[in-house]
Amino acid sequence: MAEIRTPATTIERLPLYYRCVQKLDSKGVDVISSKELGAMIEIPSTQVRKDLSYYGEFGRRGVGYEVKNLVKNLRRILGLDESWDLLLVGAGNLGQALVNYGGFKRLGLNINYALDIDQDKIGNNLGAAEIHQLDQLEEIIAANNINIAILAVPDENAQQVADRLVAAGVEAIWNFVPIRLDVPEDIEVRNEDLAIGLISLTYYLSN
Amino acid sequence: MAEIRTPATTIERLPLYYRCVQKLDSKGVDVISSKELGAMIEIPSTQVRKDLSYYGEFGRRGVGYEVKNLVKNLRRILGLDESWDLLLVGAGNLGQALVNYGGFKRLGLNINYALDIDQDKIGNNLGAAEIHQLDQLEEIIAANNINIAILAVPDENAQQVADRLVAAGVEAIWNFVPIRLDVPEDIEVRNEDLAIGLISLTYYLSN
DNA sequence: TAGATTGTTAATCGATTAACAATC
DNA sequence: TAGATTGTTAATCGATTAACAATC
Numbered sequence: 059m060a061e062i063r064t065p066a067t068t069i070e071r072l073p074l075y076y077r078c079v080q081k082l083d084s085k086g087v088d089v090i091s092s093k094e095l096g097a098m099i100e101i102p103s104t105q106v107r108k109d110l111s112y113y114g115e116f117g118r119r120g121v122g123y124e125v126k127n128l129v130k131n132l133r134r135i136l137g138l139d140e141s142w143d144l145l146l147v148g149a150g151n152l153g154q155a156l157v158n159y160g161g162f163k164r165l166g167l168n169i170n171y172a173l174d175i176d177q178d179k180i181g182n183n184l185g186a187a188e189i190h191q192l193d194q195l196e197e198i199i200a201a202n203n204i205n206i207a208i209l210a211v212p213d214e215n216a217q218q219v220a221d222r223l224v225a226a227g228v229e230a231i232w233n234f235v236p237i238r239l240d241v242p243e244d245i246e247v248r249n250e251d252l253a254i255g256l257i258s259l260t261y262y263l264s265n
Numbered sequence: 266m267a268e269i270r271t272p273a274t275t276i277e278r279l280p281l282y283y284r285c286v287q288k289l290d291s292k293g294v295d296v297i298s299s300k301e302l303g304a305m306i307e308i309p310s311t312q313v314r315k316d317l318s319y320y321g322e323f324g325r326r327g328v329g330y331e332v333k334n335l336v337k338n339l340r341r342i343l344g345l346d347e348s349w350d351l352l353l354v355g356a357g358n359l360g361q362a363l364v365n366y367g368g369f370k371r372l373g374l375n376i377n378y379a380l381d382i383d384q385d386k387i388g389n390n391l392g393a394a395e396i397h398q399l400d401q402l403e404e405i406i407a408a409n410n411i412n413i414a415i416l417a418v419p420d421e422n423a424q425q426v427a428d429r430l431v432a433a434g435v436e437a438i439w440n441f442v443p444i445r446l447d448v449p450e451d452i453e454v455r456n457e458d459l460a461i462g463l464i465s466l467t468y469y470l471s472n
Numbered sequence: 473t474a475g476a477t478t479g480t481t482a483a484t485c486g487a488t489t490a491a492c493a494a495t496c
Numbered sequence: 497t498a499g500a501t502t503g504t505t506a507a508t509c510g511a512t513t514a515a516c517a518a519t520c
Contacts, residue, residue, distance in 0.1 A: 067512090069468060118477085118519085119478040258455060264343075274488090298500085298501065299502075309488080312488065318502095329501065
């Protein structure tokens with residue numbers, strides 16, 4: 059059967075490749091070798107070739123990879139051909155920062171819906187989204203076919219909100235709350251734990 | 266010589282252990298087994314024991330780990346015994362969110378200094394920090410012995426600011442700009458690339 | 473043809489996990 | 497003593513890298 063699973067580490071690198079080839083394309087570069095692409099993100103050329111090989115044969119021997127072709131294929135592989143609507147739950151500082159982060163829109167990712175419990179915020183605009191009552195969570199998800207939610211609420215509410223998101227049909231949660239969410243295993247959760255990054259720096263500086 | 270390096274993956278888990286034992290301690294739990302601790306972050310007990318073993322013998326056979334002792338040791342290992350002053354460069358949405366993130370203060374990490382180029386922001390308070398002119402970067406780092414900087418500026422300024430940070434004596438950069446910084450290798454850089462997390466979700470949903 | 477570069481196999485490296493003696 | 501749990505060695509698993517035939 060020889061089931062060949064793509065390593066998780068490969069998947070993490072795909073967005074980096076994608077960003078590189080996008081930049082190369084915008085600079086008018088036509089062809090790039092695995093060696094040059096690897097140099098851009100400081101990994102060996104073998105790694106680049108191996109990673110891409112999980113998805114097909116995109117290069118030409120003796121020549122390299124056609125940039126436009128790689129852009130197109132990586133877009134498809136990453137699911138960025140589709141247009142995704144995202145629901146932000148928790149329009150605090152972090153939520154606002156994410157909406158304004160900008161990098162997302164050009165990827166076809168739109169934070170179009172936002173929820174909060176703060177009455178003062180309801181009705182305000184946040185980027186392309188209007189802030190609605192948290193109560194409307196189920197309604198908004200159902201009406202707009204939302205499948206990805208961004209969780210940026212206080213720790214103590216996180217699990218409860220996650221439960222509601224799952225029940226309402228969300229398939230993936232981008233979780234900024236430093237808590238292990240308990241969700242069914244078919245729900246994709248990506249934990250974005252900011253403290254880890256900073257603590258790892260203090261670790262290295264004192265060791 | 267048998268040089269035993271701690272795996273990078275172990276170091277990433279240390280902050281998770283630390284957070285768990287802190288929580289357990291605040292709940293009044295005295296002793297925890299590697300099995301229970303592992304269950305809290307969904308990893309096997311062997312992993313917990315192996316990870317901790319890189320730093321010493323903190324448990325008692327047949328009993329488990331004394332929570333307070335683990336808190337104390339992990340604090341020390343992670344360098345959180347020292348009090349760190351952090352300089353935020355770029356007081357935009359993301360920078361503001363980080364300052365207000367809260368989780369840092371109780372770790373002994375203080376974002377006490379902030380810089381921006383926007384004249385309207387200069388002089389304003391941002392959490393515990395006052396926002397200063399970007400011009401004062403070198404001066405502030407030198408006067409306050411800053412060794413960790415948070416980089417949250419626009420892409421096009423990132424490398425230039427990083428160069429100034431390094432020249433001014435900063436030892437570590439927590440980089441939120443989706444760009445590979447070119448710095449001397451004795452400088453610790455932690456790249457926090459938000460787009461990766463989100464794109465990996467679209468990847469999994471469409472595959 | 474000579475030089476460059478891919479795609480892939482096999483070797484290596486590193487991290488996780490199973491197993492178990494030591495010990496409470 | 498019997499049951500529990502650590503710390504560590506050895507086995508396994510998975511990811512990276514070296515090597516090279518295929519090919520432009």
